Structures are given as structure tokens and as C-alpha cells.
Amino acid sequence: MVQEVGFEVQILKLCATLPHVYSCEYGSAKYYALCGFGGILSCGITHTAVVPLDLVKCRIQVNPDKYKSIFNGFSVTVREDGVRGLAKGWAPTFIGYSMQGLCKFGFYEVFKVMYGNLLGEENAYLWRTSLYLAASASAEFFADIALAPMEAAKVRIQTQAGYANTLRDALPKMYAEEGLWAFYKGVVPLWMRQIPYTMMKFACFERTVEALYKFVVPKPRSECSKPEQLVVTFVAGYIAGVFCAVVSHPADSVVSVLNKEKGSSAVQVLKRLGFKGVWKGLVARIIMIGTLTALQWFIYDSVKVYFRLPRPPPPEMPESLKKKLGLTQ
Numbered sequence: 001m002v003q004e005v006g007f008e009v010q011i012l013k014l015c016a017t018l019p020h021v022y023s024c025e026y027g028s029a030k031y032y033a034l035c036g037f038g039g040i041l042s043c044g045i046t047h048t049a050v051v052p053l054d055l056v057k058c059r060i061q062v063n064p065d066k067y068k069s070i071f072n073g074f075s076v077t078v079r080e081d082g083v084r085g086l087a088k089g090w091a092p093t094f095i096g097y098s099m100q101g102l103c104k105f106g107f108y109e110v111f112k113v114m115y116g117n118l119l120g121e122e123n124a125y126l127w128r129t130s131l132y133l134a135a136s137a138s139a140e141f142f143a144d145i146a147l148a149p150m151e152a153a154k155v156r157i158q159t160q161a162g163y164a165n166t167l168r169d170a171l172p173k174m175y176a177e178e179g180l181w182a183f184y185k186g187v188v189p190l191w192m193r194q195i196p197y198t199m200m201k202f203a204c205f206e207r208t209v210e211a212l213y214k215f216v217v218p219k220p221r222s223e224c225s226k227p228e229q230l231v232v233t234f235v236a237g238y239i240a241g242v243f244c245a246v247v248s249h250p251a252d253s254v255v256s257v258l259n260k261e262k263g264s265s266a267v268q269v270l271k272r273l274g275f276k277g278v279w280k281g282l283v284a285r286i287i288m289i290g291t292l293t294a295l296q297w298f299i300y301d302s303v304k305v306y307f308r309l310p311r312p313p314p315p316e317m318p319e320s321l322k323k324k325l326g327l328t329q
Contacts, residue, residue, distance in 0.1 A: 026310040027113045036106030038303030042296040043101025048094040049295075052086035053288045055158045060281040061256040062159045070284045089154040091167040096150025100143045105300060107139035108202060122321045129203055136202035137195050144190040149183035151190065155256055186255050189266045193251030197244045201293055204240035210314040212236060221313045226305055233301040234294050241293025245286040250278035252285065 024030040047054070056073035059066070067073040077085050112135040116124040124131055153170045156163050164170035174182040212232050213221050221229060250270075257269045270278070304311050322328045 021308065022310050023308040024310075026312070031309060032106055032110055034303070034307050034309055035109045035300075036102045038300045039101035039103070039105030040098045041101070041303060042299040043104065044094050044098030045299065046292050046295045047097035048090055050288050050292060051088075051090045051093050053284060054093070055086060055088055057281045057284040057288065058155060058158050058256045060284065061253045064277075064280050070287075073284075088165070089158040092150040092154040092157065092170075095167075096147045096154065099150070100147040101296075103143035103146050104136075104139050104198060107142055108135050111135035111138045121318050122324075125315055125318055125321065128315055129207060132203040132206050133199045136198045140195045140198035141191065143198075144187060144194050147194075148187040148190055151255070152183050152186050155186075159256065186258055189251055189255040189258055192266075193248045193255055196251075197248035197289075200244045200247050201240050204243050205236050205293075205297060208236040208239050209233070213314050229311075230298060230301055230305070234298045237297030238290050238294035240297075241290035242286060244293055245282070245289035248289075249282050249285050253278045253280060 024034070052074070053070075056067065056070060056077060059077070060069070060073055067076060074086070081088070112131065115131055115134055119127060119131065150167075153167055153174060156174065157165065157167070157170050164173055178185070209232060212235065217224065217228075217232060221232075224232070253273060254266055254269050257273065258264055258266055301311070303309075317327070319328065
């Protein structure tokens with residue numbers, strides 16, 4: 001009789017067979033903490049680096065008559081605000097997305113192990129895509145609560161001329177106008193935007209890595225050097241990022257307009273924008289999110305390498321399942 005073991009036990013067995021010396025055990029508190037730190041770096045740094053593109057994208061969404069395209073948006077912004085104007089909103093971006101990254105990547109690892117253990121080793125393999133989707137959706141729910149206040153401030157700074165130039169100016173002004181509601185009125189549209197985005201980001205990435213090692217990379221991951229493995233990470237991240245941008249863009253348009261306007265609801269904004277309006281700025285978002293997602297996964301995986309965290313290989317069918325399916329002698 002084949003003994004059923006949990007998903008975490010399967011991963012521990014896989015890691016034990018690898019020739020590396022790890023700094024902690026897979027699924028330990030230290031492991032989750034360092035994964036959270038990797039999330040802070042990957043999201044905080046990358047989102048802050050693309051603030052100019054994000055600023056133009058938001059302005060195209062909320063004022064398409066003035067900002068007609070990416071290049072026109074950059075030109076108008078520089079002409080009116082100077083080059084420094086392209087950095088508007090960098091502080092709430094860095095703080096907000098660092099907190100989001102902490103929850104997104106840290107909780108993803110937690111929920112992946114938790115749900116995997118609930119499913120058991122065989123079901124965790126058979127239903128691994130559903131496992132990735134459920135774990136990432138759960139993590140993003142909490143990540144967006146952490147992000148919402150800074151996202152609201154960022155959009156006000158970037159899209160409302162004369163409202164505020166710094167985070168220090170924006171926060172008290174927002175609170176005086178609408179109270180705490182000003183910081184969290186966009187959380188539901190954020191969930192609408194970020195949860196599908198994150199589900200695609202993690203599930204597509206995990207399955208793309210698996211496919212690349214199976215069909216593209218000419219040797220097993222265990223025989224690849226660390227730089228070679230990180231190249232695979234970057235490529236898989238970019239592919240995932242393109243899909244992420246498309247599925248999350250309509251909700252992103254709603255969030256941008258909603259945070260600019262007082263007294264509007266997500267449903268009202270959606271009706272006013274219409275089908276064509278919610279796709280404004282998609283090209284800029286694909287460029288931004290594709291590059292962003294690839295760099296995030298690259299930084300996150302690099303943090304794991306630097307701190308010598310367990311990095312299990314792509315999942316393989318458990319021996320017990322192979323026997324049940326008659327795939328072994």
C-alpha cells in the first residue's frame with residue numbers, strides 16, 4: 001500500500017536530493033520571511049523604475065483627449081512639468097508596491113504549501129495549475145489591502161494637476177476630503193485588476209518554466225548553471241507578463257479614473273468608459289507589465305539564489321501515481 005504524503009514532504013524530498021547546501025528548510029518561518037523580502041525588492045524596485053511609463057499610462061487612461069499616445073504623453077508631460085515631472089508619484093509607488101510584494105510573494109509560498117498539503121502529494125501534482133491559481137489569488141487578496149492607500153495617493157499625484165507634488169502633501173489632503181474612504185475606495189477595483197493579474201502571473205510562470213525545461217532547454221534544470229536557470233526565469237516571467245497585462249487592463253483603467261474622481265463608483269466609471277475606453281493605454285501597459293513581470297521574477301529568483309533558499313525543480317509525477325497509472329514496471 002502506497003503511503004500518502006503531503007505536498008511539503010514531496011518538496012522536502014526533492015530538495016534533499018539536490019547537491020546544494022541550503023540556509024533553511026523549505027516551508028520554515030525563515031524561508032517565508034526571506035521570500036517576503038525577495039517580494040519587497042522585486043516589486044518595490046521594478047515598479048519604481050517604471051514610474052515615468054506608469055505616469056503616462058495613467059494620464060492616457062484618465063485624459064485621452066490630451067494624452068493621445070505613449071510618445072505624445074511623454075512629450076506633453078516633459079513640456080509642461082520638465083523631466084522631473086516624469087518621476088511624480090515615485091514615493092507612494094515604492095512604499096505601496098514594496099508592501100504588496102511582501103504579501104504577494106510571501107503569502108503565495110505560504111498558501112502553496114498549505115493548499116498542497118490539503119490536497120496530498122498526488123492531487124497536488126494533478127491539480128497543480130489550480131493550486132497555483134488558488135494560492136496566488138489568496139495572497140493577492142491581502143497584498144491589495146496593503147497596496148490600496150499608496151495606489152490612491154499615487155494616482156492623485158500623477159493625474160490631478162496641482163493636487164499635490166509629494167506623498168507628504170497628498171495624504172493629509174486626501175484624508176481631509178474623504179476620510180479613510182479615500183484610501184480604500186479603490187480596493188475592490190484593485191482586487192478586480194490584481195487578482196486576475198496575479199493568478200495569471202504565477203500560474204502562467206510556473207507552467208511556462210515547466211514547459212521550457214521540458215521542451216526548450218536541452219538539459220535538465222539540475223544540470224543548468226545558476227545564470228542559465230535565471231535566464232529561463234526571465235523568459236518565463238516575460239511571457240507571463242504579457243498575458244497579465246491583457247487580463248488586468250480593463251480594471252486598471254477603472255482604478256485610474258476612480259482614484260482621480262471624487263464620489264464616483266466603479267460601476268459608474270465602467271459604464272462611462274465603455275468597452276473601447278477600458279482598453280486605452282494597453283500598449284503602454286503590455287510593455288510595462290511584460291518587462292516588470294520578467295524583472296520581478298528574475299530579482300525574486302536571484303534573492304533565493306543569494307540566500308541559498310530551496311528552489312525545487314519543476315514538479316514531476318509522484319512514484320505512487322505512476323504505479324497507479326501503470327507507468328512503471
